[in-house]
Amino acid sequence: MASYSFPDDFTWGVATASYQIEGAVAEDGRKPSVWDTFSETSGRVLNGDTGESACEHYHRYKEDIALMAQLGIKHYRFSIAWPRIVPTGIGPVNEAGIDFYKRLVDCLQEHGITPHATLFHWDSPQALEDRYGSWRSREMAQAYADYVSAVVSRLGDRITHWMTINEISCFTHMGYAANQIPVHAPGTTVKTLKEVWQTSHHAVLAHGLGCQAIRAASPGPCSVALVDNFTTTVPLIESSEHIAAAQKAFGSLMSNGGIIFPVLTGAYNPDLLEKLGADAPDIQDGDLENIHQPLDAIGLNIYFGSYVQASDNQQGYEVLDFPVGYPRMHMPWLHIVPESIYWSIRHISETLGRPDLPVFITENGCAAQDELRPDGTVIDSDRIMYLRQHLKSAQRAISEGYPLKGYFLWTFMDNFEWAWGYDRRFGIIYTDYPTQARIPKVSYHWYSECIRQNRVV
Ligand code: GBH
Numbered sequence: 001m002a003s004y005s006f007p008d009d010f011t012w013g014v015a016t017a018s019y020q021i022e023g024a025v026a027e028d029g030r031k032p033s034v035w036d037t038f039s040e041t042s043g044r045v046l047n048g049d050t051g052e053s054a055c056e057h058y059h060r061y062k063e064d065i066a067l068m069a070q071l072g073i074k075h076y077r078f079s080i081a082w083p084r085i086v087p088t089g090i091g092p093v094n095e096a097g098i099d100f101y102k103r104l105v106d107c108l109q110e111h112g113i114t115p116h117a118t119l120f121h122w123d124s125p126q127a128l129e130d131r132y133g134s135w136r137s138r139e140m141a142q143a144y145a146d147y148v149s150a151v152v153s154r155l156g157d158r159i160t161h162w163m164t165i166n167e168i169s170c171f172t173h174m175g176y177a178a179n180q181i182p183v184h185a186p187g188t189t190v191k192t193l194k195e196v197w198q199t200s201h202h203a204v205l206a207h208g209l210g211c212q213a214i215r216a217a218s219p220g221p222c223s224v225a226l227v228d229n230f231t232t233t234v235p236l237i238e239s240s241e242h243i244a245a246a247q248k249a250f251g252s253l254m255s256n257g258g259i260i261f262p263v264l265t266g267a268y269n270p271d272l273l274e275k276l277g278a279d280a281p282d283i284q285d286g287d288l289e290n291i292h293q294p295l296d297a298i299g300l301n302i303y304f305g306s307y308v309q310a311s312d313n314q315q316g317y318e319v320l321d322f323p324v325g326y327p328r329m330h331m332p333w334l335h336i337v338p339e340s341i342y343w344s345i346r347h348i349s350e351t352l353g354r355p356d357l358p359v360f361i362t363e364n365g366c367a368a369q370d371e372l373r374p375d376g377t378v379i380d381s382d383r384i385m386y387l388r389q390h391l392k393s394a395q396r397a398i399s400e401g402y403p404l405k406g407y408f409l410w411t412f413m414d415n416f417e418w419a420w421g422y423d424r425r426f427g428i429i430y431t432d433y434p435t436q437a438r439i440p441k442v443s444y445h446w447y448s449e450c451i452r453q454n455r456v457v
Contacts, residue, residue: 004395004456010012011406012451013075014068014428015363017166019051020415022081024058028096028356031087033123034134034175038185049421054068055413056436061104067429067438068412069111072451076410078104078361079166080120080155081242083446086147089125093150105158110144116161116408118227119148119210122171122185122418129186135172135199136188145209160222164210165203165364167229169255172200183419193279197258201281202264203283211293226263227362230256232340232347234305245310245317246343247351253306253319266292271315284302287429294424297405298348300389304333305340328425329386330367333384338389345397345404358405364390367417368426370441378430378441387443391456409447413438 019035039050057064068076071241082089105115128134128143152162174184178193190196211224233249235242235278248271251257257269258281273280280315311318321326328335340359349355368383387409397404414427422433428447430439 002455004392006395006398006454008087010361010454011075012413013073013077013169013406013408015077015408015410016412017079018081019123019444021052021055023056023396025052027096028100028321029087030084030097032126033083034129034185035123036128037185042188045419046129046421048425049416051416054416058100059443060436062107065111068113071444071448074113075116075406076108077116077118080151081116081123081127082120082147083123086152087125089128089229089374090143090146093432098154101155114161115159117164118166119142119151121166123365134186135202138202141206141209144206145213148210149217150212152214156218162214162226163227164224164261165209165228166438168200168259169201169229169302172203173255196391197276197279197281200255200258201283204259205287207263208290208293208343225295225297225299227301228260229301230260232302232344233308234337234339234343235356236309239446241310245312246308249317249319250351260352262291266273292380297358299360300344302341302344303359303364331368334366336386338393341390342397345402349402356403357439358403360406361394363406363410365426367426370430370440372424372430378439378440380441380443383443384446388456397457
């Protein structure tokens with residue numbers, strides 16, 4: 001057998017998100033999301049960039065899907081924009097919004113590409129922010145579930161792979177902050193950490209109600225997953241004492257213990273609750289049962305990890321800072337820790353006690369300082385280096401018997417990178433924004449060869 005090879009039925013894909021690529025923010029009945037408002041507020045997004053045009057994917061999806069087919073992927077993860085489907089958050093369904101996703105999915109299927117749809121990737125309707133402060137209100141969870149029913153009852157004949165929510169911490173713990181200015185939309189400063197934890201509690205509840213809504217509305221069998229971005233604790237040395245330290249540290253970290261724990265185990269992590277004290281969220285009777293729904297898979301977005309070593313301090317571990325010179329890609333937080341893929345999967349199995357739950361890496365990739373050369377090529381050997389190391393780590397998890405079923409590279413093309421606007425490029429295709437030309441980078445050709453040979457090349 002060739003080295004670093006994957007199982008024959010391995011899912012190879014790429015991932016995107018609606019607000020980051022679609023543009024067309026005021027077309028066919030779409031109303032503003034919190035990210036429209038946030039990015040139009042001066043000082044919030046680098047260079048004043050907004051998602052108004054983004055990659056114009058709303059109009060260029062056919063050309064984009066043709067490039068996906070050429071790449072050789074058989075699976076595509078995208079997200080559905082709530083403000084296209086229920087533009088005022090709650091209330092009437094906008095069938096023109098549904099129609100866009102019908103056209104998109106039909107085109108994917110013509111190219112033999114299976115759709116994997118994320119129902120929420122941060123673009124919540126501004127109307128719900130105006131109405132009750134979006135995730136600060138418990139009502140948001142029910143509004144989300146109603147939106148999910150509207151989508152799945154209309155698109156469930158075409159889509160059977162559903163992901164409820166992308167990265168809960170990123171629109172709760174990064175969208176609300178106690179006595180500071182948060183970096184993500186809606187960008188609300190609150191008074192206490194408890195209020196922040198309440199927003200993520202409402203979001204895990206929304207996930208649970210969403211799971212139930214998908215199963216009730218789907219016309220046939222379907223698969224339901226959450227996409228989480230927990231911080232992967234990686235043992236500094238793979239010895240039993242450091243492994244135990246990394247496992248203990250895992251649940252006590254910021255959002256790990258309050259998101260993946262209740263979703264997969266039915267309880268917040270006790271070490272985290274102790275640490276939070278009076279800042280822990282209010283949890284109503286029945287919430288944990290609603291949150292702890294049966295799942296068909298878990299999606300993990302893995303970009304980096306945190307090294308942990310055993311310690312004789314009171315807690316028994318130490319989460320380490322990176323040395324100043326530690327290599328990273330083109331984001332301040334993007335330290336290169338390829339083992340984080342392997343350890344994230346092993347944490348699902350051992351730390352969270354779910355060894356049989358199928359795992360998909362739903363995002364992995366990096367920003368690089370790409371240069372379009374005069375001959376029209378982009379030689380992103382640094383991105384290939386990053387991706388190659390991470391895929392080897394994924395392959396290791398499979399070779400040790402862990403149920404890793406697929407890998408979606410982030411991302412198909414350079415796009416609106418949230419608070420960093422268009423300044424940071426994560427794509428394997430270069431987006432030339434002035435002309436909207438798509439220029440495949442060398443990493444695109446490299447990834448294509450991995451898929452063709454079904455191994456890391
Ligand atoms: C994903 O977010 C998103 O799903 C995707 O939309 C985005 O484009 C992509 O990754 C690239 O950023 O506390 O300083 O360690 C990942 C966002 C980045 C959020 C790292 C948490 C930790 C910052 N995550 N961040 S720090």
